[in-house]
Amino acid sequence: MTTATQTAARRKFRSEDGAFVTTARGAEVLDTPLLNKGTAFTREERAALGLEGLLPPAVLSLEDQVRRAYEQYHRQPTDLHKNTFLTMLQDNDEVLFFRMLAEHLGEMMPVVYDPTVGEAIKRYSHEYRRPRGVYLSIDEPERVEAALADTGLGAGDVDLIVASDAEEILGIGDWGAGGIDIAVGKLAVYTAAAGIDPARVIPVALDVGTDNEELLNDPDYLGNRHSRVRGARYDAFIDAYVRAASRLFPHALLHWEDFGPGNGRRILQRYRDQVCTFNDDMQGTGAIVLAAALGAVRGAGTRMREQRVVVFGAGTAGVGIADQLRDAMVRDGAEQAAATRQIWCLDKPGLLTDDMADLRDYQTPYARPAAEVAGWRRDGGIGLPEVVARVRPTMLIGTSTVHGAFTEAVVREMAAHVNRPVIFPLSNPTERIEAMPEQLITWTGGRGLVATGIPVAPVTYEGVTYSIGQANNALLYPGLGLGAVVARANRISDGMFATAAEAVAGLVDAGTPGASLLPQVDNLRAVSATVAVAVAKQAAAEGLARVALTDPVQQVQDAMWQPEYRPVRAG
Ligand SMILES: NC(=O)c1ccc[n+]([C@@H]2O[C@H](COP(=O)([O-])OP(=O)(O)OC[C@H]3O[C@@H](n4cnc5c(N)ncnc54)[C@H](O)[C@@H]3O)[C@@H](O)[C@H]2O)c1
């Protein structure tokens, strides 16, 4: 369906007592994914909506349809085919798509989301079938508001917008127009995991061009065919988006995804005190890693304030994690300056030190005094092996996109000095991960407390099976978003992330040998509900809620959209 017909169709139905009332008839009904039930339309609905000749005679249930769709899914030969199949299903019938996803969440998350979504993003212009979302172009900044209005949605109709400029998609870099798929994928997880109503969200591509020459030279490429615009024009475009989105949809939470390190933090700092907004890679990631770290610290029987943390890859995610671990050490009794000194950050030039000329502003607080490391071995810069040998870290975090960076020598050195080494290779997708959990468990003799960004199978080592938690922001942002929506929060605060992390950590018992540091993805709906309640309460406690929270547990439950067919009436 084109955006225009989607607009028309959206205007053509409204909710009434749990039912839909629509002025659409015939093929137009079948072409509206939020309305369409296909073979599950009842005889009465078929008669009323002009569908009698347009569907085969049998009337199926949603369960019948899920069974058939699941078989079709399994006949797809590769994960990319499966991803394409699911996209088409979503474009045809959203309830069916979300019901099947909900029933097979652990199995299908890696296909709709990370890691397969990375493959789909690279192939976007080639696998393209239908548009989904809003495409905003830097070449037409004056059209931003009109383009958002093209959705046909009104001021009270939107809870959430996910936007990406696609400069740093996962760990695979700049994928231009394909970046719309990370916004679509994140939103699918919001609905599957937290019951965010799929009719009340918008994925947005902020197309500012691309520096990916492969795309620029690809005749099929669907985005703006020029290099990335930067500087004042970029800022004005982002500003036009924020202003238009807040004017048209004053309740919407604005989620930023996969921006480059130069822009992500700057944008957040500019808008965080003006509108309800957060950066998922910095803050969502920081909070889920904090949750895993809290679980690990409990499992290891140590204290947060005693941790020595090495962060390898001091970009958007790495420094976002460092900030939240530092704040957690402070909450556990450490002085702010002392907590900051317990974190060592490395980037391309090695350990960050205060004599480096081109540190980014957000890296500066973590730069070590050059004098402190004057005697450390240099190989160009001070590399990870030397830092690990000197620092004897309790935690090693990977957000570098460097596959294999956590070598056997580095891990064995770390494990030689710490009882329960905490190791989180978080880079996505699989081709970027710093080490595989199986290696980490083996090299640490089963003592490692491990979590990854991608989903991985359990590891068996010397008779113990280790369940590997997925420290992916997908365990956090859906509940955070739901909590913010339920409270109608007007800002997203640091306190909301801290409380969300505590809520997730409270759901696991990392003390049992082999236990996961994080809840299982199959339990995501329950996790998200718990996070949402904590976040909504925190919003109220900080005076950021715009509705009264009389019974937050019930309010969260009531707000969760369920993948069930509603009656459709002709109106
Ligand atoms: N698990 C999660 O939930 C999660 C969340 C966000 C990001 N990530 C992953 O983390 C990785 C980084 O994402 P980001 O958004 O922070 O990207 P980013 O580009 O902002 O940061 C990556 C950093 O790694 C540095 N780096 C590159 N090569 C290096 C090397 N050889 N040695 C040391 N540092 C090096 C870069 O200079 C940059 O500062 C990606 O793979 C992404 O998928 C995971």
Ligand SMILES: O=C(O)C[C@H](O)C(=O)O
């Ligand atoms: O999308 C993910 O899987 C997590 C994270 O936002 C990332 O950029 O890697």
Ligand SMILES: [Mg+2]
């Ligand atoms: Mg991301």
